[in-house]
Amino acid sequence: MKDLNPKQLEAVHTTDGPLLVLAGAGSGKTRVITYRIAHLIETCGFRPEQILAVTFTNKAAGEMKSRVLTMLDPGLRTGSPLISTFHSLCVRILRRNIDKMNAAYTRAFTIYDTDDQLQVVRRIMKDLDIEDKSLTARQALSAISWEKNRGVSPAAYANREQVTDRSEKIARIFKLYEDRLRGSNALDFDDLLIKTVALLRKVPEVRSYYHERFRHVMVDEFQDTNGIQYELTRLIAVGSTEKVHGEEKREALWRERSFCVVGDIDQSVYGFRGSDFNIILGFQHDFEGTRLIKLEQNYRSTQTILEAANGVIAKNQRRLPKNLYATPELGAGEKIGYYQSFDGDGEASFVAEKIQEHLAQSPGTRCAVLYRTNAQSRLFEESLRRRNVSYNIVGGFSFYERAEVKDIIAYLKLAMNPNDDVAMARVINTPVRGIGKTTLEALARQQRDLGLSLWEALAIAVEQRELLSRTITALDAFRKVVVSLGELVAAGETLSEVIKAATMDTGYVRALQEEKSVEAEGRLLNIEELVTAAVEAEEQGESLRDFIDYAALVSDTDQYRADAQVTLLTMHSAKGLEFPVVFIVGLEEGLFPHSRAFESAEDLEEERRLCYVAITRAQKHLYITHAMQRRTWGEELPAEPSRFLNEVPLELLQDMSRGPSWLGFALRPETLHNRQAAAALRGEAPARVKNSSNYTGKTYNSVDGVREFFKQRARSGGEGRGPARRDGAGKRKELASGTGSANDSEFRVGSRVRHSKYGDGVVLRIEGAGEEAKLTVSFPGYGQKKFVAKYAALERV
DNA sequence: TTTAGTACACTTTTT
């Protein structure tokens, strides 16, 4: 405890009553939580099981768990505190108690991820014949989720005052969606929280069990909680959601008990999924006698980086004023590197080069590239790969999202809950068993008429024998496969045995082996990996149930490895992490801030908080970059510099661009004058702040500057773009002007080429000519791949 | 019924 400052120490030592810790970025928040847990166990004598700490991501939970475990005296480690995400906490509670609620669910319930939910909605829309483009399954689902999270039932939604054509459709989908999930004994991510809250409210024994058990409840990243999550934690910590009146009652409640929430409204970046930082603002009001502790000493970043972060966040209206003090020993630090590139490739090259410099100068330095959307990662992957810099990427596609992995898991889900319609629809004909569209439709019809699950409909179909005998045989074979898997589970077979049966006895692996294609090889490897993961989980004492739940709740963010030299990740995933060297890329209007945030001032402020989060990840070196044009949806479009660039105090920036840049323009005296005038105007008219036009006003000058710059560029021919740049537009022009010939094709049989994913290979065959040509390329280790020359990112070596 | 080929939508951010 000696290395804590007085404020941190106060937070650790406050062990009775409600406690609100406002922790600025880099102020040692996780440290405080872990020390506090250790203190409660080692000094106050609470048993580890009496402590609950809730986080939002598995990553944060895992990190906290391991830090607590290494800190605890091994002698006192009789059990471990429950450190978990909201969702896994709910799964845990529901698996033990959901049947006590009498709500048609059993403890064998299945969890539906977003993909499963979409399948359900798509099917419903098909059944209801709602298939116009104005309402996509995705939109319907997000509307439903929004309503669910606000406690609106399908009936209440249907009876609302304003009924539009759209809302009427959604109401019908909503109703069926809930029915079908219930029929499949399935819960979606929202349900996990909603049903847990309902359970704790309805069943006093369950509520008091958890209330009595957890004497100390802690919530990390509290600014990201939504109403339901808040309710959940209150039900556990307080035993009710009522305000506790009267000094005496409060004292009785808080004796040897605490409710500690930690957060920072400037880092609230999950508004899109319903989080509401008004909850943190109202906390003291909800709990009389709340102890408030502010952690304002930043131990992470240099003075320069902090000033940049403060400069940006100061532009937000909706916030609590806050001071974040730098640690003098860390010094002012280097200026912030600014780079304007011609396009996305140029940006990626700059970043990769700088990373190489840093790694050469001080080997072992951890670098991170932060972007707004996952789609941006590709260019950085390519440029790093070209330079042989190994990297670690967080997000994108997860292992558990791969088709073959989901297939095997669907079999396991069916073994435990054959009524899981989504799982059933997924594997009933995988591998192919001759159960096609017609048969499925027949089953679906019966299902609808009799109100059954797909599984029950199948059993009846087999019995009635009204289908072709060949079909009946196929259906019965499938039924037997699932039944025998179910028997294994019922007999208490081990996780590894069941998963082996799910891969072998279903014929899944055999089908892949017979395919003998490269893709099948890859799938087999993934299945192998899944089995290995299951065996390892079993060694950790996990059951099949645990394993499946884990697969449903892990996100891509969890793949983060702290030891990697270079990490590529979104700004959202970067929350809670720190890196000596940080690149924030794609600072362009429409990308960051994202165009979806343009409509409302609130959303823009959330984007700005995201910018604040991104900047404060940096410890020593920070770079910000933007491109003059960027490829979106395959189209190269001009991009305007982000308004956030203008909000960083410009004197903190050092221009590393080749040639003239936006920054150079912004720093010209007359421009500066305009900026100051604009700033003064803003200061005089604070009432207009809510108007979003105010935001565009700030970048107005700079936008003009960019146009000017573009004009100049057109005349002078532009900055030095890399000679290796593949310019799709240029090629198209050549073709159009009639110069296209066989010569036009970059490739010949025998050419050596490089692909971003498969590495170096040799062209085996070319079909067609020019950019439409189809190339067959052999890659050592990956086999043969086919590409269309126009689309494949193939480079000649 | 299956498969190959093509059209098309996709891009916030996460459990």
Added chain:
DNA sequence: GTGTACTAAA
């Protein structure tokens, strides 16, 4: 650029 959903042919 990429993955999925639909369509046409076998």
